[in-house]
Amino acid sequence: MALSRLSSRSTTLLHPLATTSLLRRRHISTDTTPLTVETSLPFTSHLISPPSRSVSTSSQELLSFFHDMALMRRMEIAADSLYKAKLIRGFCHLYDGQEAVAIGMEAAITKKDAIITSYRDHCTFLGRGGGLYEAFSELMGRKTGCSNGKGGSMHFYKKDASFYGGHGIVGAQAPLGCGLAFAQKYLKDEAVTFTLYGDGAANQGQLFEALNIAALWDLPAVLVCENNHYGMGTAEWRSAKSPAYFKRGDYVPGLKVDGMDALAVKQACKFAKEHALKNGPIILEMDTYRYHGHSMSDPGSTYRTRDEISGVRQVRDPIDRVRKLIISHDIATEKELKDMEKEVRKEVDEAVAQAKESPIPEPSELFTNIYVKGFGSESFGADRKELRATLP
């Protein structure tokens, strides 16, 4: 994403185990030489042999993971403040804690592969190349928003990067994603669709209907269950007879992945894409966690303990995991990473400030984009004799 911002004065890669200091000042490494890292946990699989735990990465990739996840984290925290300041209205579902899923997935796929997700979509949008300014503008209902202020938090899209939203109805994105995969196969795109849904949506009948068809027709669909263990206020054990979501595809193979480990996510998504292109649907269950409640209207602490939340943050935080990797491989120092986080914070603050100044939509926007072709029909405002428009 913003790798050009990093210094590229030196590309010296230090030996990962080197402990001696150099006479020459060491710069942050942006080396692309392959580096192999083991995932935190092995993959658990259903009806398939799991991929290797050894993930090929590079200094550059790890730094981009760190930077991009820090950006996502900062964006969500800024959104929290904006919501409390009443600059964001309605519903606001935050993704902090789950960044590794968005980031790891992007590292494994291209912009020709499609992604569709639920209403918890801000970071997915960023991962697809969406900008902070258009994200914050949209959240604040401004015309410079990615949906011109008409969608809101739950309805971010970026079609030119094959990101199909942003859906408010739990589970609806499952058949829609299989539909995208259907089109990719029909058009011989050699691309796949990643359909993200939560553990709350995992019990929806329409998911199984779509999965059945995807399996029958060998659609290149990767169904990704972002299992953050709570469907709004209901824990997975209270809503699912079988919370082994990676196995719920029955005849469809599945993989359970540590969703807090960006490299594991990358490996799983790469594996899943190869599988889906040749053999049809596969399910990935990402074991992840959200720090915030379900939405800004939910404190998130009436159905889980604060100890649980802080426990996950201390032991499994995705950004800290990559931070430790970067430091232990001598790719950058702790201070350099902190400086990067400061830069990220500044970037987010600037985008927020800019978005706050951006204009609200024109009243005429009320009547735009109802149809592609309106055939000259009329649409009406609340008082049909006072406000009406002809749809082009």
Place this chain on the structure above:
Amino acid sequence: MWGIVRQRAVDGGFSASSLRRTRSALVSARSYAAGSKEMTVRDALNSAIDEEMSADPKVFVMGEEVGQYQGAYKITKGLLEKYGPERVYDTPITEAGFTGIGVGAAYAGLKPVVEFMTFNFSMQAIDHIINSAAKSNYMSAGQINVPIVFRGPNGAAAGVGAQHSQCYAAWYASVPGLKVLAPYSAEDARGLLKAAIRDPDPVVFLENELLYGESFPISEEALDSSFCLPIGKAKIEREGKDVTIITFSKMVGFALKAAEKLAEEGISAEVINLRSIRPLDRATINASVRKTSRLVTVEEGFPQHGVCAEICASVVEESFSYLDAPVERIAGADVPMPYAANLERLALPQVEDIVRAAKRACFRSK
């Protein structure tokens, strides 16, 4: 928000069976004048469900987050603690499934109160509401009645966007076999929900999220556990003689505000709170328009084929020669609900829209 300006025997009335005391109308007028209690719509709904569960062990509650979470909007607060998990069921996020299960339970004689977190999600279950619930009594020639209540917030909230703001009154009210109720005040909420739960037919009970926190005066009578309002009877919230304004739910409050503004300009508006969308109280509607000769109908939902369209048709059919002006409709804009605050405001009826329409009907504007 003082929704009940006058409470008289003429307005909607109470069915004889719900009044077991002799002091009814007198109590209402006296308790209002004496400084009645106030109750929020939320508490009114909660107490209604509580009392009906207490009175009839076949009544149970089912829906997402209704139990341990205390209700997404706290309408079912305290019920799990009071009645236990055999009467209050937290469901997974699977509307088609749990609605079908609710209807099946009703077939067998239980009385489910099924909550939709918003009625937008009822679309996932609409086949069961229409085909499994509404039509069963007819198809079985009376063998299988469905004493179920589907309740939850309906219509626009604030800034929740296109997929979370639709009003379903017109859709459900077009179906024979369903009853569709829409309370406005706390008294409406209590009386209508208790009536709905006791009713042997499937009832769609359309609440409004923005009204949950509003307080209304409530009479001693309405606080009694046997209190019930009749289904199919509208209430005249404010009497008037120049123009009839008919609406339901949150728009009743807007219509009353519009009536105040109109009064300042010498126009006396009669405001009718439908309370019941199906059956529709055509008698009260037409009697009012025959008195005033002018009609303004208001709803939040989409205009085409809306509740207002049916009211206008009824009046034009039944009371044509009484009309002195064309019928007026104020409704939600004919667009998916936009998120931006300024566009959302344009997409929903405002008090000034109702005032303007009333003045047009009175030929007091361009």
